[in-house]
Amino acid sequence: MISLKKQFTNVQCVYKKTGATTVALKNTKRGFSLVELLVVIAIIALLSAIVMASLASSRQKGRDAKRISEVGEIQLALELYYDGHRGYPSTTPECDPACPRPAATDVVVQLLDQVDLLRETAIPPPGGSPLYVYKGIYFTAGAGVMTECTADGRTCTSYVLGLTLERDDNPVLRADADRTLGTVFYGDSQDCLTAPVAGKTELCYDVIK
Numbered sequence: 001m002i003s004l005k006k007q008f009t010n011v012q013c014v015y016k017k018t019g020a021t022t023v024a025l026k027n028t029k030r031g032f033s034l035v036e037l038l039v040v041i042a043i044i045a046l047l048s049a050i051v052m053a054s055l056a057s058s059r060q061k062g063r064d065a066k067r068i069s070e071v072g073e074i075q076l077a078l079e080l081y082y083d084g085h086r087g088y089p090s091t092t093p094e095c096d097p098a099c100p101r102p103a104a105t106d107v108v109v110q111l112l113d114q115v116d117l118l119r120e121t122a123i124p125p126p127g128g129s130p131l132y133v134y135k136g137i138y139f140t141a142g143a144g145v146m147t148e149c150t151a152d153g154r155t156c157t158s159y160v161l162g163l164t165l166e167r168d169d170n171p172v173l174r175a176d177a178d179r180t181l182g183t184v185f186y187g188d189s190q191d192c193l194t195a196p197v198a199g200k201t202e203l204c205y206d207v208i209k
């Protein structure tokens with residue numbers, strides 16, 4: 001009987017010690033402090049901002065690449081037009097049937113689509129120029145002055161084509177034509193259609209034949 005009491009007492013002691021130890025271990029656990037949570041949130045926000053900025057930059061570059069590619073397609077269509085008409089279109093050609101936007105800067109692009117030299121009327125992606133800008137050109141005899149070629153029966157022997165890009169760090173802006181045609185086209189400006197403004201970055205990408 002005495003032996004059983006001792007064993008029971010020993011079991012109670014072990015249980016108490018084990019219970020105390022368990023309680024002590026639980027007490028050592030704690031959650032994140034407010035400062036730690038704020039730091040984690042700030043890091044996540046910073047990483048998200050970096051990713052979003054990188055994504056926006058990539059999208060701008062992608063849209064600019066599409067614009068430049070379409071300029072090349074329009075140039076090819078213009079050469080095909082030249083072969084068939086022995087001249088380039090004027091700035092304001094006659095479409096038959098009438099072009100959807102006869103007074104727009106891209107009426108020639110509409111015409112090239114109409115005569116099946118383009119798969120469709122090229123429309124720049126949002127963010128830069130809403131439309132491509134085309135101007136037919138002829139050169140004054142003797143002086144060689146570049147003059148806009150409108151629908152007055154003259155043969156257009158050249159042209160200038162441009163649009164506004166989104167990014168000013170695109171290498172094509174350092175190698176484009178940068179031509180000025182009277183007061184109707186400015187290849188070294190921010191939008192191709194208005195004169196350059198001091199302090200504003202050139203965004204007009206233009207090519208000339």
